[in-house]
Amino acid sequence: MADDKPPLQSEKVDYEVGNSQLVGDDELRREFKPRQVFMFSIACAIGTGLVIGSGGALAKGGPGSLLISYLAVGAAVFFVMTGLGEMAAYLPMSKGFGGYATRLVDPAFGFATGWNYFLKYCIATPTNLTAAGLVIQYWRPDLNVAIWVAVFGSVVIIINLLHVGKFGETEFWLGVIKVAVMTAMIIICLVSALGGAPNKTRTGFAYWQNPGAFASYLFPDSALGRFLGWWACMSQACFPFTGTEVVGMTFGETPNPRKNIPRAVKQTFWRITCFYIIGVLVLGMAVPYDNERLLGAVKAKTSAAASPFVVAAVIAGIPVFADIINACLLVFTLSAASTDIYCASRSIYGLAKDGQAPKLFAKVLSSGSPVWAIAISACFVLLAFMNASQSSGTVFQYFVSLVTIFAVLNWLAIAVSHISFRRALKAQGVDLQSLPYVASFQPYGSYYALFISVLIIIFSGYDAFVPTFSPSTFVLKYLGTVIFIFNVGLWKALKRSRRVKALEVDLVTGRREFELHESAAEAQWGSGIWKRALAKFRR
Template sequence: MIQANSKPEKMEDGLTPTQSRDGVGEVLPQNELRRDFKPRQVFMFSIACAIGTGLVIGSGTALSRGGPASLLISYLVIGTVVFFVMTALGEMAAFLPMNKGFGGYATRIVDPAFGFATGWNYFFKYIIATPTNLTAAGLVIRYWRPDLNVGIWIAVFGFVIICINIFHVNAFGETEFWLGTIKVIVMCILILTCLVSALGGGPNHHRTGFQYWKDPGAFASYLVKDSMTGRFLGWWACMCQACFAFTGTEVVGMTFGETPNPRKNIPRAVRQTFWRISVFYILGVVVLGMAVPYDNEQLIGATKQSTSAAASPFVVAATLAGIKVFPDFINASLLVFTLSAASSDIYCSSRSLYGLAKDGQAPRIFAKTMGNGNPIWAVAFSSSFFALAFLNVSKSSASVFQYFVSLVTIFAVLNWIAILVSHISFRRALKAQNIELDSLPYVGLLQPYGSYFAIFISVLVIIFNGYDAFIPHFQADTFVLKYLGSVLFLINITFWKLYKKTKRVKALEVDMVTGRREFEETESPADHEWNESFWKKAICKLKMVKD
């Protein structure tokens, strides 16, 4: 006879007899993320998560190196890649909702070793991005108070964003919702300002239109002056910068494990990608090319700045138009951008670590959650890396730290490749198991051909992103910096494959069942009650009419 206060007996793997193993690597059922994100939060997160310093500041560097035409072409190409990445992720996430992040799909559909490398790659990306954005926030404040040490602001902002991530996921979602709203408003103001200035609506009333596409020209030369090679290198520099600008677009995919009614809300979030790319990225770089010539001395000087309003090409555009108050406005906006990015960095790294622990690829303690569904240990461990930001207080350490900062872009592109490879394997599994596309709640445009195209472009970026390490002469430090991320990814795959002796998952053996039970949750109980009540009332009215 079992006593009422006795604890369930645990088996060898730590699970109790009453606890099931529904999926690959699933652990304690009570240690699950909760689907407590509100639809409006996911909607705003999908729009604003990729709007950051890469677009507001980094686009100036690309413009000065490649010119307005190269900038536009590169953003169109990389924007198409990101669109296909998101539609690929949307197909998988809507059909098989999982709370293990991108590595979970790679483990389940491709190979556990591939999933191991993907999960840790994403974790590394965001533990590096967190201190980077905190430092950027400190430098933004320093624009107004150069007398104060950056370390003060790193500590203050770090404490705030950690608190946000410790609370219920709804607190994080609400914070990001309002910060995202501010981001959208700011970007609309910046785009409209550049457009109005280019059309002669600025204080100086100088109408430029597309004049700068003719003089100094649509294409700039980079590294090799006044030659076709130089123009090509300028375009490729824009391609690499565009990857950095689009970094974070896929971040909304990390919320899918905590999104209610995934069959309905995931496709909706993915569809917003098209409009985000079209409005904020493509339209943004078009008006920027209209308002600022790529050979402007102020723009070239701005690209040498680290981070602050002075480094933004939008500030250069406003200055050329005679608008004097814009630097302070941009600086305040950048503070919102960096703090929002730092907060989402901890969220993404903690959920990646949680997913790895769920798949047995990280210590199991990181899969434990609090009563509110927050993976507290994963959040605590991920948050601890914000202390790396204090390296930037010392100038000597800051120069070393910048090497790690530059890895973020490569980690991001590797993650895109992981999502795309998982999607292609997903489509093969559908075909092998005779699952019709009509049964999918969401089917991406031009898929799976879009995934093949996106992989091709992403692999080219990975291979040739270190071109500047060879021009004008070989630079060993730049070479190591540009390819270290790819080497780490391959080492992780090899390590896990040898350590666990994993095998590629065959199309016929892919688990296409576990998680589809989530479809039954497409409508909440309240929705079911409303529908039932609606039809009952409708039937009564029909009977009354008939009588």
């Protein structure tokens, strides 16, 4: 079979001059507003992983391990996003992360990346719907979670079928709520630690001294136990960060990508710092890792009872806060489930555009929604009905394990794609100053992100061997990696694809079309100003 090299000819794309949207057949519409992309980039970083999952990490590793692990993983994710920003601003594409992997690395690598991202969000959808059902069970434990899965699943599917602009507006306001709630929780923890809460107890960093900054996990009171506690935090930290790269999926529907993409990417630093780093720092100040409420909440696994921020509020003497946070968590989970279907549909849309999935999934309605891609993505909502016969908490943990590994593999794929992008620029003599956006500390940052990703992929399943071997844990922790490697081998066997050499990387297709489009739009905008001024003068 012929080599599966990326095409060097220009893609057939028509542009409507003066309008930022793509109007070619089966093309996504660039109708996300800058404020929607901005809020999308912030809100996607806030989910159940941060609000709930951080409690388990605090109990296992202590506040010191929690902060260090969030700093390490946060830095890796930041470099993943800045690398993606460089590629997306220079080569705007609507094919998702798999499109860059196909074009810059190897079509087989792109095939595996695209399907990995699709599977990640297909699994994330029932994960968040299960969490939404468990949130409701906090008030109505007598009702089966499957009821709420059906109700909320229908809602998020309908939201995704809306016009892309309306979808963006819906996510914008849900994001505003998420940001407000997360900010309130951080402030409450800080005020509590400084003695401003009803209990009038000023803790400061006292919990870092007693019971201590580093907890022992699996092996009590030992250096090995403290190391495993830190590594448990590293593994857990990946799940809260899994939504950070989601904003990259909006780049195919963002107007003026060379201006708005760098702006959205630069916000990554501030959202990681404000919500993740400061969040876990004040959490460690307000809640000791050996608190009985925290340990009991970790066993609960989901709902407001499992949130360490709620535990902090109860310790501070604000018990009613649990009901408020539980209601807010419902917004968190529904927004996340809606975003999951969006990302899954855009991923398989990109695969179809690259010929790596049936062309049917590249069909787009006049509203800008890839209807068949949304339909296949929505089918995975049915997985959430596993709760009807299994423990909801158990099913939730199964999904979390799979989602985490799929997410880290995505970071690895983006880092490898960016490294190849930089090599291609150097080999083809492209001056970095000609890029719309040049990230700091790159490409070294991508090498760091690649190192952290590989480390976590290899050793994330350590708890499958300690203290005794657990076959189910082993499968859940390594199934995603096996699927990824299998997909790479499958595409190479079917298409005989080969790695794209640096001198062969296509750095032209799409870029020139956007330059012509932006120039024409600016020219029409300028002429419009003169026309309006002349009409005003005549009046």
